[in-house]
Amino acid sequence: MADPRFFLTTPPKTLAELAGIAEAKLADGTNPDQLIADVATLETAGPEHIAFIANRRYVRAFTESKAGAFLVEPTLVERAPAGMAVLVCDKPRRAFARIAAAFHPEETPEATIHPTALIDPSARIGRDVGIEAHVVIAANVSIGDGCRIGANTVIERGVELGAGCVIGNNATLSYCLIGARVQIASGAVIGNTGFGYDLDASGRTKVPHLGRVIIEDDVEIGANTTIDRGSGPDTVIGRGTVIDNLVMIAHNVRIGRGCILVAQAGVAGSSILGDYVTLAGQVGVANHSTIGDRAVIAGKSGVLSHVPAGAVYAGYPAMPIREWRRLVGQQRLAYKGKGSKDE
Amino acid sequence: MADPRFFLTTPPKTLAELAGIAEAKLADGTNPDQLIADVATLETAGPEHIAFIANRRYVRAFTESKAGAFLVEPTLVERAPAGMAVLVCDKPRRAFARIAAAFHPEETPEATIHPTALIDPSARIGRDVGIEAHVVIAANVSIGDGCRIGANTVIERGVELGAGCVIGNNATLSYCLIGARVQIASGAVIGNTGFGYDLDASGRTKVPHLGRVIIEDDVEIGANTTIDRGSGPDTVIGRGTVIDNLVMIAHNVRIGRGCILVAQAGVAGSSILGDYVTLAGQVGVANHSTIGDRAVIAGKSGVLSHVPAGAVYAGYPAMPIREWRRLVGQQRLAYKGKGSKDE
Amino acid sequence: MADPRFFLTTPPKTLAELAGIAEAKLADGTNPDQLIADVATLETAGPEHIAFIANRRYVRAFTESKAGAFLVEPTLVERAPAGMAVLVCDKPRRAFARIAAAFHPEETPEATIHPTALIDPSARIGRDVGIEAHVVIAANVSIGDGCRIGANTVIERGVELGAGCVIGNNATLSYCLIGARVQIASGAVIGNTGFGYDLDASGRTKVPHLGRVIIEDDVEIGANTTIDRGSGPDTVIGRGTVIDNLVMIAHNVRIGRGCILVAQAGVAGSSILGDYVTLAGQVGVANHSTIGDRAVIAGKSGVLSHVPAGAVYAGYPAMPIREWRRLVGQQRLAYKGKGSKDE
The missing domain is CATH 2.160.10.10 (Hexapeptide repeat proteins)
Structure with a gap:
């Protein structure tokens, strides 16, 4: 699913591994060793994918899905099509977010300081900090451990950042x-x-x-x-x-x-x-x-x-x-009552 | 009309040339060799200018204009004041845009790469590309032929631009x-x-x-x-x-x-x-x-x-x-019917 | 009040000095030599601070304030608590702004041109101009005396700035x-x-x-x-x-x-x-x-x-x-008249 030009993809994982990541339970009869290659949406998922359903509006698409595995709430387990592996959890959207992050971990930019970055000698820069090109860091700035500062960003005098902050460009x-x-x-x-x-x-x-x-x-x-x-x-x-x-x-x-x-x-x-x-x-x-x-x-x-x-x-x-909904409804009724036609 | 600090101006052109650029027709009796020096608005045009009228609201200003030439729809040709040259076309605004662009062509920045631009060695840069100062181009970016990238802009990993794109600054x-x-x-x-x-x-x-x-x-x-x-x-x-x-x-x-x-x-x-x-x-x-x-x-x-x-x-x-217009109208009528006065 | 990481603070000033800055008058019996260390808000001011009241909504807080001095309109002088010094003026908010600026003058960045700034040789740069890092100034730009240009800002061809302009970053x-x-x-x-x-x-x-x-x-x-x-x-x-x-x-x-x-x-x-x-x-x-x-x-x-x-x-x-207020009121009345209850 994720374009390799932009995202990392980690190797396939077993359903048992995914259940651990998602804090989900394998439904009865599910093979814990079945391999899943990636996440996908309800509509596009194939046998190698795991998808999720969090809204009853999509039950029909769920029952017709070709996905190899699904994250579902307990009440929907019985609706799963034959042959689909089911991971049961209370919050399928959240569980899916965790599995997606496991398949496609965010790449942290390197903890290096670009030689074009301008850092005032009085600034305190923590450990494992990454500072991109053309950044300007003024006097008495403090940057916590593990921060990442995007290119062309300007941090003015006295500003303090705690650990692990991520700042974009410009x-x-x-x-x-x-x-x-x-x-x-x-x-x-x-x-x-x-x-x-x-x-x-x-x-x-x-x-x-x-x-x-x-x-x-x-x-x-x-x-x-x-x-x-x-x-x-x-x-x-x-x-x-x-x-x-x-x-x-x-x-x-x-x-x-x-x-x-x-x-x-x-x-x-x-x-x-x-x-x-x-x-x-x-x-x-x-x-x-x-x-x-x-x-x-x-x-x-x-x-x-x-x-x-x-x-x-x-x-x-x-x-x-x-109140607002009724007001809006009444306005439209009043208007329609005067004999006009909707467009 | 165009401030030379910001815009190029090309030499005067004959009405025949302008008719060609605008895909317009010279009205009967118009001298094809008459020279026009620039475009101008309806109100500010003088004998050396060409203007246009695209909205009947401005017919009066048109009939009183001092412009040397006008781009007009066929139905307005007869309203032109005596002595004004008339170019007839279906879309005077579009014709005017073309003539304006001919008098004041956009200056393309040079196709040079500024030495302060930081370009990852894995990036693919097309022919005739211009990249301004302090631009950052990350790994595996692809920039098509003839692109222009403004100063201090950041293009992150894997981004692809087709030919002829123009990106601003920051x-x-x-x-x-x-x-x-x-x-x-x-x-x-x-x-x-x-x-x-x-x-x-x-x-x-x-x-x-x-x-x-x-x-x-x-x-x-x-x-x-x-x-x-x-x-x-x-x-x-x-x-x-x-x-x-x-x-x-x-x-x-x-x-x-x-x-x-x-x-x-x-x-x-x-x-x-x-x-x-x-x-x-x-x-x-x-x-x-x-x-x-x-x-x-x-x-x-x-x-x-x-x-x-x-x-x-x-x-x-x-x-x-x-529906919305009537609703708004009724609301105001209802309000006024209650005896209040407008401010 | 002002965080020294970000703001300058000048030394304490006498009430006489502050009255001069604020164009205010000392109320009868006020000691012109009383020292004030800083400005503060109505609620947070102590004996070393001066505060102001510009809105009658806050009269109660004023009468209970611990501030050493207050800027007040003539009509409120009598409401001041015993022992509080009072500076009388027509526009307490404006007077306070002036005193705050005197205690915490804005620090002007230095009038230096950073070596990474790129300035076209045809640009005209006035006296006492400060230009921060990575600024790009194109051909025929004119920068007036005393201007300050923030980091990574781009000024394109032909732009003119008068004296004393301050431009931010990016x-x-x-x-x-x-x-x-x-x-x-x-x-x-x-x-x-x-x-x-x-x-x-x-x-x-x-x-x-x-x-x-x-x-x-x-x-x-x-x-x-x-x-x-x-x-x-x-x-x-x-x-x-x-x-x-x-x-x-x-x-x-x-x-x-x-x-x-x-x-x-x-x-x-x-x-x-x-x-x-x-x-x-x-x-x-x-x-x-x-x-x-x-x-x-x-x-x-x-x-x-x-x-x-x-x-x-x-x-x-x-x-x-x-008209709008009555319309909105009538709509809500009409709605409530239909028997519904507010939430």
Whole structure:
């Protein structure tokens, strides 16, 4: 499945090995020594592949699949076609992710420092660090053990990275303290001054931004995303939060742990997100808003002030999604009731 | 018209030459030897310029124009002011584009490889390739004949570019196979891992993204746009599709031929666009959506599932634009009927 | 308050000095020789700090603050707790910004040209210019006195920068003429060709973009923002306008003086904004729109054609905000009237 120009492929593995990797159980009668060569999708899998089913919508394709083996939930075991090996687990998607990673381990770039990289003598560089070409590392920067820094990336004065971080190409990191195992994709700009002015008819005074960006462990940040530093308080991204491409996080924003911010979402200044909050794509959050733990904001919605913990909101201004769905439904009914025809 | 600091200007041309370039016909009585020095807009053109009219809204300005010559549709020939030379053609805007390109040909950067560019010995570089300063080209990359690669751009392992591609500055290309004559503007990030996780209370497992980005011939991609690679299937951009700045294309998305994606649009994972689809600015398409051939989605709309071929949709959730227009109109009428005054 | 890894801190200052910097007046009985060590926020300030209050919402926190000194409006002087020194001024936020800048002056990078920077011999470089590593400056570029150019930035042929500009890292400037004291953040792409095509069933002709980007004095442009050059007319950003991160400005757009464009806003081709216009975050402006002086467009709104001077608009399509608020309120009332319960 994986193009060898881009991905490594490890040798075939027995079902017993795969069950170990996936923390799955072989269904009764399955041969533990059967060899599987690779992962594949439901539709494309052949006898040498293992696939998975995580959604009942695909049961039919599952029952007709030619895959040699499948990762399935307990309730679907009986639906497997004759001759297919079955690995039973509670979370087939997660199990598949682990097996895929075992067949195609990510290649870590070498832990070498390219001679064109410019590293200030005062910078502290850990062990087993890889730094690509034309990287610029300024005074008093600290890079933890095992980090990888992509080509043409600039790390400004005083920035600290914990162990095991991976930074893409052409990124800029400034005014930030970054935890362990953080991944920042190419083109991201972290630590720029916030967009804060005192304005009136007599002109504009830029408010000095004296805060930092604090990025906790295990955060992931997408390509060309921008995170501004705080104005005095810090901008904070909590542990394990994942942020997609082209997202904007403004000054003083505090994001909790385990949040998910999908592409092109934007969070305005001084807003606070709790833990495990989800912002779907293109969501906007107005400044000084608060969003409670585990709240979910549907795509393109606009949060103007407060969303309670656990709520699912949609629309603009954002409201409980059940309310929004009925509102949208009623609008369309009202329209149709006036005698027009759908296109 | 064109600032010589930025654009070349070729010598004046006769109307006969211009008619040839534009595939236009000289109107009766036009002197084929009349010289024109440059293109200009309707409002700014003088006797030495050629302009065009493509929209009836501007007929009055046309009849009062001082331009030496005009490109016009057949139906407007009679409205030309006395003494103006007229070139008749079906598509004046397209004809004008060709004449503008003849007066101001794009300067191709030289086909030289800057000594600071770092090119892995295993990379295959075609003939007449230009590679600017500080470019990094990794192992097994293939660059087709006549390509131009802008400064500080990074091309990761295994990437292939067809002939005649033009890549801007500070871009990152990875995990992608690119056709001929593709243009990718500065700051674009192609091939980053998709935003796919298996999440639950016990934590997060990153789904390995083992697919690629396939970009077919004659595609154009704007500045700071991001296109993620597939999770197993590929992300595909069909032949001749044009994508504006700051657009997000997620993993596994398949876009057909000749589509137009305007700035800040976003397409979520596994969605499918047919051929000749238009997404206007800031449109969002939810994951697993399908949009039929030649459908048009109005600016800022949100597509949640399916748009039929040929339809014009607007709103959020997107609906047929006729329906949306009436709905918006009724809302405002209802509001006004309650006795309030417009501001 | 400010982390010494990132910010300079100057020595303590007397209240008399601070009053001079802030153009504030010491309240009666204040000791002009009292020393203040730093600025701080309302909540975190101690006896050695000066803070400010600009919003009556925080009066309670003010009356309980432990700050040594406060910047307050005349009407709040009497509410100050006993023992707190008070500096009276009309604009406490602005005064605070000035004092913060005095305690933590921005460190200007050195006016040196890094040996890895590539500067075409025909380029004109002013006095006291700082150019960081791996910068590429092409033929006939002109850089004014006192400019600072960040690492890995590319400045294409013919571009001109006035005195005192500050450009970030990994930016691309092309086809543009830039005034004095302009700030452009990392990753911005200025001067790319506009997104203009002549399209029909027979194919696509790219319209040559022969205009420029004109950026007047004192403009600020955020990270990863993109501004396309004009198609013949120029794209113009007026004096003192500030543009946040990830904003898109299309070809031929004309933006007046002192405008504010918040993050992820987008302005489509040939639209015109007057002076002192505000576009809040994620606003979209359709092409050929006009927005009058001092108009304000609320976040996420979509402007389809015209907004009068001084108006405050919201919604999509954008309407007077008072109208939009009532419309939204009525919709929710109508919905609630049908017997459903809020979540």
